[in-house]
Amino acid sequence: MTRSSRTSAPPSPPAFPCPPYSAKVGHCQLFQNPEARSRVIDAATTLGRTTGLVLVDCSATYDTVNLLKDAVDHGCCVVLANKKPLTGAYEDFQKLVSNFRRIRFESTVGAGLPVIASVTRIIASGDPVSRVVGSLSGTLGYVMSELEDGKRFSEVVKTAKSLGYTEPDPRDDLGGMDVARKALILARLLGQQISMDNINVESLYPSELGPDAVSTEDFLESGLVQLDRSMEERAKAASSRGNVLRYVCEIGSAGCQVGLKEVPKDSALGRLRGSDNVVEIYSRCYESSPLVIQGAGAGNDTTAAGVLADVIDLQDLFQKTA
Ligand SMILES: NC(=O)C1=CN([C@@H]2O[C@H](COP(=O)(O)OP(=O)(O)OC[C@H]3O[C@@H](n4cnc5c(N)ncnc54)[C@H](OP(=O)(O)O)[C@@H]3O)[C@@H](O)[C@H]2O)C=CC1
Numbered sequence: 153m154t155r156s157s158r159t160s161a162p163p164s165p166p167a168f169p170c171p172p173y174s175a176k177v178g179h180c181q182l183f184q185n186p187e188a189r190s191r192v193i194d195a196a197t198t199l200g201r202t203t204g205l206v207l208v209d210c211s212a213t214y215d216t217v218n219l220l221k222d223a224v225d226h227g228c229c230v231v232l233a234n235k236k237p238l239t240g241a242y243e244d245f246q247k248l249v250s251n252f253r254r255i256r257f258e259s260t261v262g263a264g265l266p267v268i269a270s271v272t273r274i275i276a277s278g279d280p281v282s283r284v285v286g287s288l289s290g291t292l293g294y295v296m297s298e299l300e301d302g303k304r305f306s307e308v309v310k311t312a313k314s315l316g317y318t319e320p321d322p323r324d325d326l327g328g329m330d331v332a333r334k335a336l337i338l339a340r341l342l343g344q345q346i347s348m349d350n351i352n353v354e355s356l357y358p359s360e361l362g363p364d365a366v367s368t369e370d371f372l373e374s375g376l377v378q379l380d381r382s383m384e385e386r387a388k389a390a391s392s393r394g395n396v397l398r399y400v401c402e403i404g405s406a407g408c409q410v411g412l413k414e415v416p417k418d419s420a421l422g423r424l425r426g427s428d429n430v431v432e433i434y435s436r437c438y439e440s441s442p443l444v445i446q447g448a449g450a451g452n453d454t455t456a457a458g459v460l461a462d463v464i465d466l467q468d469l470f471q472k473t474a
């Protein structure tokens with residue numbers, strides 16, 4: 153993906169067609185010459201319409217939304233692991249998602265787990281989904297199950313980061329925003345025209361440790377340990393009642409909320425371990441016995457597999473039949 157929004161002084165733009173360095177990992181390419189840019193867009197439009205050329209967004213920024221909308225307008229396909237473009241203005245969500253033959257975003261909820269595919273299949277069959285409940289954070293699932301085993305909060309958050317579970321800034325996970333984004337994507341898929349302001353979100357850190365006050369590095373270095381005692385006390389109090397802590401997401405007709413809950417140790421949520429997510433989907437067909445999806449909900453491999461499956465799914469739409 154181009155990085156025009158972040159690159160202030162790019163190297164001199166390459167001539168078209170692309171020089172070989174564009175294939176190197178870690179490099180990005182910027183077309184500034186208007187003629188080169190227009191030829192790239194023409195080529196992409198033709199390829200997009202005929203071969204299903206896919207723009208994949210694995211960044212963690214809102215900045216890509218206009219680029220994604222342009223790509224869809226030019227007939228290209230889009231695959232997202234990045235939740236942010238779908239969780240800003242409702243109009244952006246609608247514009248991207250209404251083009252369902254050109255966009256897939258399975259990895260935005262539950263990484264490689266088929267949560268969005270299941271919800272959209274149920275809805276497409278005319279079966280109204282009434283409620284979705286679950287644990288949708290690999291990071292918080294991992295952190296809570298490690299706390300249960302007596303580990304220190306600050307240590308397990310750092311381990312979750314090193315395992316590739318957390319967002320670039322782990323406060324996105326600890327503050328509940330990452331789960332709230334997943335909840336918003338699901339709620340909007342269920343037809344709720346809501347925004348982030350309509351979701352009740354419980355944060356596990358106080359505003360004094362927020363991004364406006366403390367850098368990510370300082371938060372990891374000295375902020376996290378300030379939360380150790382209170383998290384340990386919460387885990388111990390839950391345990392004394394035969395419960396465990398889980399960060400739970402609930403989406404229904406009464407609204408949308410995400411927060412830390414005490415749940416029985418032997419419940420579906422309470423039995424979760426590590427980065428596993430579990431999602432229960434209730435609809436008319438799945439009324440008393442919900443459809444349950446469970447498995448690894450974060451990590452580089454499972455996310456990459458989810459993204460690749462989306463790319464291949466879109467390519468299938470462009471296969472010529474004999
Ligand atoms: N990790 C996981 O388990 C899952 C992750 N996701 C989503 O996938 C995305 C990537 O996550 P992950 O790979 O773990 O995170 P990483 O921090 O490893 O990667 C994020 C990448 O995005 C780049 N980036 C950030 N902001 C911008 C920007 N404004 N323009 C261009 N590039 C940008 C970063 O570049 P740089 O390093 O130079 O800043 C970095 O390469 C996130 O949106 C996340 O929510 C979804 C499901 C699961």
Ligand SMILES: N[C@@H](CC=O)C(=O)O
Pocket residue numbers: 259260261262263288289290291292317318319325330449450451
């Ligand atoms: N940080 C997220 C990654 C997947 O969306 C999580 O922990 O679940």
